[in-house]
Amino acid sequence: MELDDLRAVALSHPETTEAPHHHRQAFKVAGKIFCTVDPSIGSVNVLFPDDLARQALAEHGDAVSPVHWGARLAGVSIELATVEPKLLELLVADAWAERAPARLLEAVVVQPDAAAAVRKKLQLTANQTLGLLDPPEDLAGWFGPVVGAKDASVLVAFAITDAQFRTQAKRLAAAAHRGVVPWLAYPKAKGLGTTLSRDRIREGAVAFELDTVRQVAIDDRWSALRLKLQAG
Secondary structure, three states, X not given: OOHXXXXXXXXXXXXXXXXEEXXXXXXXXXXXXXXXXXXXXXXXEEEOOHHHXXXXXXXXXXXXXXXXXXXXXXXXXXXXXXXOHHHHHHHHHHHHHHHOOHHHHOOOOOOOOHHHHHHHHOOOOXXXXXXXXXXXXXXXXXXXXXXXXXXXXXXXXXXXXXXXXXXXXXHHHHHHHOOOEEEEEEEHHHHHHOOOOHHHHHHHHHHHOEEEEEEEEOOXXXXXXXXXXXXX
């Protein structure tokens, strides 16, 4: 890929602007930088909170490298010459969503293939059924066909507050003992006033004999963590 390809991807997101930033070009939304590039060498820094940067490194380690600001992990670096277009689009979209104001995230339109993409992220197979616990109304179109929680082989529970997390974790633990694959969905980047984060969920899940396995993005506002019963 080339600089113009990156520019097209970044500027496709609402209210994104481009401006010089030291020796790099920066892409911003609402005045906040979410991506920079050094045009002379084609090195792109995609900026994330620490937990999402660690997730990107874990999932795409062969294609990305860490970006540090002092001792803080601030994002990942990719090379335009070698990066897969789909990976670039995914990382830039997630970085934009982390910086974008709520009014822009609320305006995101469900794409026709969104349900298939989400089901793939949740690793659903053809013979598995999906159930949802307390999903937001505006996410109804993101999952495709769903069944009741008691009939599901994969179960996604939604939580915003600590109290909701504890309720959902208890329900997911019970489902996991029945052989159901449990997922806990929560707002990204403290959106919707949430107190939850990946680290907070991982620590809290221990009380329910659950471990976190992997994280995916449902859309620009919601992440989901796959859980499993603790060994032993």
